[in-house]
Amino acid sequence: MKWLTAARKATQRFLNSQRCRIHRGSSRHVFGASNALAWSKHDQMHSLSLYSGHFYSTSTVLNATESSQRFQDGKKIQNEVKKVDIEIISRETIKPSSPTPEHLRTYNFCIIDQYMYDIYTPLILFLPNTDKASVTDVLTKRSKHLKEALSKILTRFYPVAGKVKDNLRIECNDEGISYTEARVNETLQDFLDHPDDERVRGLIPESFFSIESLKGNCLLGIQVNIFKCGGIGLSTSVSHKIFDGHIYFMFMNAWAAAARGSPQIVSPSFVASKIFPTNPHLEYSVPSKLRTTKRLSTKRFVFDSTALALLKAQPVASASSANPPTRTEAISALIWKTAANAASKVRPFGPQSPHALLSMVNLRTRASPPFPKESIGNLVDAAGAICFPSEHLDLPTMMGEVRESIAKLNSDFIESLKGENGHETFNVILRKINQLADMIGEGDFVFSTSLLNSGVYELDFGWGKPIWFYMMNAGFARFLTLNDTLKGGGVEAIVTLAPDEMEIFECDPELLSYAIVNPSPLVFIR
Template sequence: MATPVDIVTIDMIKPSYPTPLHLKNLNLSFLDQTSPSVHFHVILYYEAYPSNNGSHNYEKMSLKLKQSLPEALVTYYPLAGRIRGTCWVDCNDAGAEYIEVRFPDIQLSDVIGKCEPERLNKYVPMVPRGGEDIPLSVQVNFFGCGGAAVGLCISHKVTDATFGSMTSRFPPITDFHLFQPPPPPPPGATPENIVTKRYVFDESKLAMLKNFVTVGPYNEINPTRVEAVTAFIWKNFIDAVINRDKNKVQNILFAAMHSMDIRSRASPPFPQNFFGNACAMALMEKEMDSKKEEGGFTYHDLAVKMRDAIRKVDVDYMKRMEDGDNFLKYISTSKVNDPCFKDGRTTIETCCFTSWSRLPLYDVADYGWGKPVWVSPIAIPLKNMIVLLGTKTGNGIEVWVNMLKEDIALIDTNYHLISSMMP
């Protein structure tokens, strides 16, 4: 049975002051142009905001956000503009999309307690209703208990996930000319049936994962939380692929890409309040090695591979990025020019990781509702996309895995095995 829903408002919120003429046309950087042509989504959940008489004052909560958003759009003015093609933003103050929805029969505690990823998608616009050229769409959801969820839909062409943490700190720097853009290649994506699951690793589970990773045949490492979790997900994915296609494993190259914030890796470093895309991909490649334990696919081997790949995103790497055309040639791979495809390897199986674990998502600006009690992404139809984010306590890691059902099964099994071993 469909859940009763009441759409209260669909509006365009404009900046409280017009954008100066010299900022009206914003050319997208190389990093922006080569970012995926998708919107990313984040939802912030707030407990009930009671009025003096104990009732739920939705109008007052809504008013606070409507008053705050125009002020924020003065600072983040590209989000009130319109994306023109792939190369620039018309900062015309047309406004950010604002949608207000009420779910009178749903309780916030049920949304958080059950955490069914696919059901969360209704609390955020998948794409702006007014068109994909709108950089920002905000959906405010009020529940029957008085709690609320604010869903943000943001174009990846304009900024990355650090935007969520900037809103609580200081005005941004929008120097999009740090990297000169070449003509962008045409993007492409194939939709498939994807399952989304959420795994929570508290301190105890993280300690166990780190023990799996630490000891190797030749050396030891002290893995970070992200390294330990990434190795766990990547290894189980590799094992799942091997189990379903053992006869062809010698023909498969396994790869993982980890999105990295490069603000501190440039020389000189980007300002921490740089607004736009400032991410690079650390690429890890691994093929079967019959001479090594588990074919070279141990937790330790994969964590070391990841660490080495991240270290390669250094000042020299950043200098290559400044020349967009040559950088695209540098990172391009094909079966013709990539030595990883030697010895008859014909297939590549890739996982893509992005980590929000260091972003202060629970410390976003307080709009009079208090701090969020939970922050989440949503289910996304992108195969082998994995999102890591910190828990509210700051000590754990949430992992949101989007994979084919047959590939996610082994992750599910081993996660529950780890959970059963906890005291």
């Protein structure tokens, strides 16, 4: 069995090294490498055409003035990334189906909401037209049905239909949420053949992915993108002032249940502000250093079940447990190690120069007793771990660092955060985060979030489940998102780095012995 494992890793290293050789020799233009996940006849025929001079870019450039111009052999290559041909059909505001009672007209944030970044997080579900409904029916019946169901659930999620008044509260005035309908001039299959991050961003509601304050603006923007085949890209931009990942999925479950007429009632709990009351005199905030408006590069790295088994066979150098690594621990540590190595190749790291991993952790299930799973708001905290790139970086040790950092967010720690007595603990936490930000150089960190085991692929609005789910970076300088794959128990890691770091990162031999770069999500439905 060892020879089979070695052969698999060697073969994958060779294929990816060829890809990187092409990558380096063509000024960052990447040939569409053949898909190692699913070699159907269609895949093989498609890959042959890629060696006849056609190429596409897998890099994401958030600076619009730069995105249309790249260089190869000293010449400009225009429109390297195919733009999304999209037509906005309508824009409207969806309000709750019944007014919010007067005594609920103010929603108080919890203290974590209070200091949470004032940003929108863009996410999107791709839903196929499984019953071959006409595009006209999708435009009229399905979209109308989505709006009606949305209006109903907003009566229960009433703060979402309000406006942020200040850092302490939402004014629940029922002004509603932004709802846009658009037509996309291509099929869903064509779009998902090579889903570049920049193209996916073309399906996000306008004005809902900026870094401007959301005060006075809608807390939620929705865009229903209807493809030529009748498939839908259901995109949402959610305010991080009230939505963490857990609440996003709860909201989408409630919407889906209402849309398919399910008797299941999903209602949020509003206890967060009672557990963690706000502090108008909070001394610290989260450091702005973690965010950026600079040019970024985002790519996807998919770990199939075989690769995960090999990765999880690594020991974890941790005193807290002898258990093998979880998917989150294993992949986060590998991505972190690779990112730290890449950073050390583009700028110097001294013996005391750290590189950090900040992992977002859901506190609901870690409290004793657990918080209600329907608790709305940001019931999360960041677990911090550091390494020193000037030293040898050992994967088992880094897995242990990830595990130890998360283990510290236990029930005793959460208890220390509760009530007004917890205000000082929060100040200490924020002070330490700011001290860490001062210690690390610009960009010497990875901000990580895991959406694994979310159940996203079980969402059903009445005409079929999603075939792909994707979360976009809201503007963090270095970012990692972990998502489940549709089938096969795999994991999709979406990584954002500076472009010069990404060039090194994506060709790392150890990473490529486990991960496949930018495969089409369609391989998971064949």
